[in-house]
Amino acid sequence: MTSEEYKKAPARASSLPLWKTNSIAVPEGMLIVRDDGFTGVPEGFRDERYFKLVHRMKGLRPIPVPDGFTLVTPSAQALSRHVASCYEEERISPKALAEREKTPYFRAELRIALADEGGTIAASGIAELDPEAGEGVLEWIQVSPGYRRMGLGRFIVNELLLRLKGEAEFATVSGKENSPDEPLRLYLACGFGEEVIWHVMTRK
Helix, strand or coil: CCHHHHHHCHHHHCCCCHHHHCCCCCCCCEEEEEHHHCCCCCCCEEEEEEEEEEECCCCCCCCCCCCCCEEECCCHHHHHHHHHHHCCCCCCCHHHHHHHCCCCCCCHHHEEEEECCCCCEEEEEEEEEECCCCEEEEEEEEECHHHCCCCHHHHHHHHHHHHHECCECEEEEEEECCCCCCHHHHHHHCCCEEEEEEEEEEEC
16 A cells, blocks of 8 residues: 555554555454444454544644653553553563564654652553654553543643654554543544544454
8 A cells, every 4th residue: 555545544544554554464364344344243253343543733732741740761661561550451562662663663752651759650652653654653552540530641642742743744543442441532632533443353
């Protein structure tokens, strides 16, 4: 897929960022179908609905660091531990994070966290940048259970977008539609739109 084709409607063009679309094959036993082409779940498969959203980098304004927190750059180990503390099943290892640092999409300034007064990470997030497509990609945005509904997630998302602005023409983000953490609600509040639902079906 060319960047011109993708950029017309990034959320509709693919469930993945452009660079992943062009470099990663769909695994055997997995089907990915956009909602407007979805006709049902084949026998023997389970279906998970994912949203994909786009931010056109308009209307961004700095948000003050929330009171009682400090903006920091987390190590791969600290970021991995924080991800594990926020989810029951999802994980990303320090090794996987280190491997990402070798790609042309890595930017050190796009890994951020908010630490509380004791130095414990309360919220974190990462982004990557595809300079050829002009696409910023937000991933692994999480807030510790005891710190939710305090605006920390919104700060992390907004700060990453501000750091992407100037190099990225647009940013994308995706996540599970039915997640109890309601990520869709957060991203819509942060200015994302153009919502498209994708069905990711895997064999049982």
